[in-house]
Amino acid sequence: MKRKITLKHIARELDVSISTVSKALKNSEEISRDTKEKVQAFARLYNYKPNNIAISLKNKRTKNIGVIVPDIVHHFFTTVFRGIEKYANAKGYNVIVCVSDESFDKEVINMEMLANGSIDGFIMALSAETQRKNDFNHLREVTEQGIPLVLFDRVTDEIRCDQVIIDDRAAARDATLRLIDNGRRRIALFTTETYLNVSAKREDGYRQALEERGIPVREELILRLPYQYEEENLSGVFFRDQEFDAVLCVNEIFAVRAMRLAQQQGLRIPEDISFIGFTDGLLSRYSAPTLTTVAQHGEQMGEAAAKMLIDKVEQEYDETDARSYRTRVIPTTLIERESTAL
Amino acid sequence: MKRKITLKHIARELDVSISTVSKALKNSEEISRDTKEKVQAFARLYNYKPNNIAISLKNKRTKNIGVIVPDIVHHFFTTVFRGIEKYANAKGYNVIVCVSDESFDKEVINMEMLANGSIDGFIMALSAETQRKNDFNHLREVTEQGIPLVLFDRVTDEIRCDQVIIDDRAAARDATLRLIDNGRRRIALFTTETYLNVSAKREDGYRQALEERGIPVREELILRLPYQYEEENLSGVFFRDQEFDAVLCVNEIFAVRAMRLAQQQGLRIPEDISFIGFTDGLLSRYSAPTLTTVAQHGEQMGEAAAKMLIDKVEQEYDETDARSYRTRVIPTTLIERESTAL
DNA sequence: CGACGTTACGAAAACGGTTTCGTGTTAATA
DNA sequence: TATTAACACGAAACCGTTTTCGTAACGTCG
Numbered sequence: 001m002k003r004k005i006t007l008k009h010i011a012r013e014l015d016v017s018i019s020t021v022s023k024a025l026k027n028s029e030e031i032s033r034d035t036k037e038k039v040q041a042f043a044r045l046y047n048y049k050p051n052n053i054a055i056s057l058k059n060k061r062t063k064n065i066g067v068i069v070p071d072i073v074h075h076f077f078t079t080v081f082r083g084i085e086k087y088a089n090a091k092g093y094n095v096i097v098c099v100s101d102e103s104f105d106k107e108v109i110n111m112e113m114l115a116n117g118s119i120d121g122f123i124m125a126l127s128a129e130t131q132r133k134n135d136f137n138h139l140r141e142v143t144e145q146g147i148p149l150v151l152f153d154r155v156t157d158e159i160r161c162d163q164v165i166i167d168d169r170a171a172a173r174d175a176t177l178r179l180i181d182n183g184r185r186r187i188a189l190f191t192t193e194t195y196l197n198v199s200a201k202r203e204d205g206y207r208q209a210l211e212e213r214g215i216p217v218r219e220e221l222i223l224r225l226p227y228q229y230e231e232e233n234l235s236g237v238f239f240r241d242q243e244f245d246a247v248l249c250v251n252e253i254f255a256v257r258a259m260r261l262a263q264q265q266g267l268r269i270p271e272d273i274s275f276i277g278f279t280d281g282l283l284s285r286y287s288a289p290t291l292t293t294v295a296q297h298g299e300q301m302g303e304a305a306a307k308m309l310i311d312k313v314e315q316e317y318d319e320t321d322a323r324s325y326r327t328r329v330i331p332t333t334l335i336e337r338e339s340t341a342l
Numbered sequence: 343m344k345r346k347i348t349l350k351h352i353a354r355e356l357d358v359s360i361s362t363v364s365k366a367l368k369n370s371e372e373i374s375r376d377t378k379e380k381v382q383a384f385a386r387l388y389n390y391k392p393n394n395i396a397i398s399l400k401n402k403r404t405k406n407i408g409v410i411v412p413d414i415v416h417h418f419f420t421t422v423f424r425g426i427e428k429y430a431n432a433k434g435y436n437v438i439v440c441v442s443d444e445s446f447d448k449e450v451i452n453m454e455m456l457a458n459g460s461i462d463g464f465i466m467a468l469s470a471e472t473q474r475k476n477d478f479n480h481l482r483e484v485t486e487q488g489i490p491l492v493l494f495d496r497v498t499d500e501i502r503c504d505q506v507i508i509d510d511r512a513a514a515r516d517a518t519l520r521l522i523d524n525g526r527r528r529i530a531l532f533t534t535e536t537y538l539n540v541s542a543k544r545e546d547g548y549r550q551a552l553e554e555r556g557i558p559v560r561e562e563l564i565l566r567l568p569y570q571y572e573e574e575n576l577s578g579v580f581f582r583d584q585e586f587d588a589v590l591c592v593n594e595i596f597a598v599r600a601m602r603l604a605q606q607q608g609l610r611i612p613e614d615i616s617f618i619g620f621t622d623g624l625l626s627r628y629s630a631p632t633l634t635t636v637a638q639h640g641e642q643m644g645e646a647a648a649k650m651l652i653d654k655v656e657q658e659y660d661e662t663d664a665r666s667y668r669t670r671v672i673p674t675t676l677i678e679r680e681s682t683a684l
Numbered sequence: 685c686g687a688c689g690t691t692a693c694g695a696a697a698a699c700g701g702t703t704t705c706g707t708g709t710t711a712a713t714a
Numbered sequence: 715t716a717t718t719a720a721c722a723c724g725a726a727a728c729c730g731t732t733t734t735c736g737t738a739a740c741g742t743c744g
Contacts, residue, residue, distance in 0.1 A: 001486060001487065001488045002486060002487065003487065003488065004458075004459075004487060006699095006700060006701085007700065007701065008700075008701095016723080016724085017723070017724045017725075018700090018701085018724090019702085019703080019723075019724060019725080019726090020722085020723055020724070022701070022702065022703085023702090023703090023723090026702090030721080030722065030723075031722070031723075032721080032722060032723085035722080035723085047483075049454070049457075049458045050458065050700080050701065051458060051459040051699090051700050051701065052458045052459040052460045053395060053398045053399045053404065053459040053460070053699085053700080053701090054399055054459070054699075054700035054701040054702090054729090055700085055701060055702085056395045056701095056729095057393075057395045057396055057399050057699090057700080057701080057728095057729045057730070057731095058700085058701055058702055058703090058728075058729050059701095059702085059729085060729070062395065064438070064460075072420055072423055072424055072427070073417070073420045073421055073424055075415070075624075078414055078415045078420055079415055081414055081439075082414055082415055082441065085414070085439065085440070085441050086441075089440065089441075089452075092455075094438050094440065094455065094456065094460065095438065095439055095440075096406070096436050096437065096438050096439075097423075097427065097437055097438075097439050098427070098431065098436065098437075099424065099427050099428075099431075110431075112391070113434075113436065114436065115391075116346075116391045116392065116393060116394045117346075117393040117394040117395040117396070117730090118394045118395070118406075118436065144343060144344060145343065145344065145345065145346060146343045146345065253624070253628065256628045257628065260628070260630055263630070281624075282417075282595065282623075282624060282625055283624055283625065283628055286595065286598045286599065286602070286625055286629065287628065287629070287630070288602055288605070288629070288630050348729095348730060348731090349730065349731070350730075358693080358694085359693070359694045359695075360694090360730090360731085361693080361694060361695080361696090361732085361733080362692085362693060362694070364731070364732065364733085365693090365732095365733090368732090372691085372692065372693075373692070373693075374691080374692060374693085377692080377693085392730080392731070393729090393730050393731070395729085395730080395731095396699090396729075396730035396731040396732090397730080397731060397732085398699095398731095399698095399699045399700070399701090399729090399730080399731075400698075400699055400730085400731050400732055400733090401699085401731090401732085402699070459700090
């Protein structure tokens with residue numbers, strides 16, 4: 001087992017000082033041609049690589065960014081993560097991921113663990129519990145320490161920081177308008193029970209679209225489902241009565257499950273009833289029928305978030321404190337598939 | 343912006359030495375009651391938290407583990423990751439994730455980035471390219487430096503290290519046997535084109551099951567598909583001719599797409615043809631019909647891998663070099679759903 | 685009263701780098 | 715020949731901890 005070699009070893013071996021070795025390896029002008037070649041050859045031979053930790057301690061920069069998400073087994077967050085990782089890696093940064101599991105406490109603990117020097121900045125989406133409690137002190141502490149923070153998707157305006165979001169309201173509005181313009185009038189909304197910013201905004205957009213077209217909002221058509229809802233919640237009766245002819249769902253799982261129930265009731269999709277979901281994941285692409293859905297372009301969001309964060313991290317060092325926070329809105333795309341095909 | 347406070351600040355403020363502060367915060371016997379209380383109160387007041395980087399440098403342990411996976415937008419890897427993150431977090435470790443994107447070069451670069459002090463050990467699944475090239479020098483270098491390594495799912499026996507795998511051969515064999523015992527005789531195998539260990543083993547299991555039951559293997563029933571295959575590859579004719587009455591697929595995407603094509607050809611599932619896939623993801627659960635599939639229990643694999651790694655990391659410090667490598671085989675479960683229901 | 689043991693603390697080294705500032709030697713210049 | 719500049723390198727501080735070792739002050743005991 002050959003342990004890693006350090007500057008000290010090289011220095012001792014070549015009978016020069018540590019500083020000389022350090023400078024030689026950086027090709028400093030200060031060092032003679034001879035010495036540089038000698039040192040570099042030796043370093044190459046023994047495969048010397050500087051110790052990241054030591055460099056971090058000296059520079060007070062880790063080249064790590066912390067990502068905290070509520071859930072990782074979730075298509076949207078995964079694609080965002082891919083975007084982050086891609087951009088960060090290209091810039092020489094590593095990504096430390098923590099999962100808050102929708103829990104406030106875990107979110108706080110994870111932030112604290114990372115905030116003590118492990119990372120240069122945070123990218124995160126708030127947990128459901130954090131949004132419910134409306135307690136953002138952990139975010140505030142971090143930003144007050146001067147650690148850059150970028151929030152995406154599940155954001156709050158209580159904290160001054162960069163944000164990357166989609167226009168959930170507009171996306172839901174556009175989707176609803178599309179249904180209306182396709183001749184649908186009794187449009188239901190299947191949304192989440194737990195309080196999430198995004199769900200609320202999507203509901204707003206839904207309402208807005210109906211109002212714009214002069215269709216009264218019928219509250220009984222708005223279903224709030226627990227995340228892992230039981231089939232009974234969507235009673236077959238609901239479908240059988242033909243209470244509605246279109247459904248907007250705030251995620252693709254709700255949509256696919258609802259489609260199945262409708263089919264089991266003998267309804268034809270899209271002839272009798274059409275569906276639109278959110279998140280362009282595997283389910284949307286491979287369900288039968290394929291699902292029309294609002295693509296959130298998670299990867300793009302991730303790249304944007306990583307770029308904003310890294311820009312801020314790196315400017316910290318040359319710039320004056322030109323603190324200004326930006327919000328980037330990534331445009332959504334309505335991907336039309338069989339579930340709304342006319 | 344209040345910067346983080348250090349031992350030095352506390353020492354200066356309280357007019358004691360840095361060592362005294364350090365010891366007082368650790369409740370050392372060496373320090374008087376008075377001084378300890380004074381220091382601890384001050385630390386609490388200013389919310390002192392030791393700097394992780396400095397501690398890492400001193401201890402030569404980072405409490406970070408590196409995870410390298412070929413892809414993150416992939417249900418199986420994501421669940422494994424969740425298992426890793428869960429266990430690691432519970433043990434006070436953070437997880438740095440790198441995505442190799444199935445590329446050998448990225449895998450090497452990522453390993454090198456992390457191996458220079460950033461992490462205490464690796465958990466990884468090999469990229470497709472690495473498996474094809476059969477080049478494992480980057481793994482060897484890392485293990486020779488004494489950095490613990492745990493391989494999962496996509497492993498190699500060329501490197502001496504811990505492994506967490508499923509018994510792909512047995513799982514495929516069992517699934518195939520189940521199809522046979524359900525009365526199926528003309529069983530096709532849809533597998534990947536690119537060379538992957540796991541695919542090869544699954545194919546083995548498939549062949550073995552047929553042989554065991556005295557059914558000749560018909561090579562024309564084994565289809566090797568590119569990962570993002572075009573519909574044409576699975577020509578409708580293939581299904582229409584009723585060349586086969588069951589299909590074993592090495593992943594759930596293949597299975598779901600094949601089911602759709604079969605349905606389009608007017609075949610009834612499972613009456614005319616049944617399907618079994620691998621990976622119990624969203625698709626299997628929500629497809630129509632729901633898909634019988636081999637659950638790999640990724641989360642369990644992740645936890646097992648993390649446990650093995652952390653055990654090794656922590657024993658490094660007390661134990662003698664009792665190097666012994668273990669392979670944990672996580673049992674799979676065949677989850678029977680509509681696609682094989684009789 | 686001298687030897688010794690506690691107690692309570694500080695100095696300093698160490699982890700592995702980077703960087704500033706000196707300085708001895710040589711060579712060029714006045 | 716004395717002055718100075720350039721060159722090539724080393725000493726040391728520093729980043730924030732931990733930890734070993736030394737020691738001043740005090741009390742106890744024979």
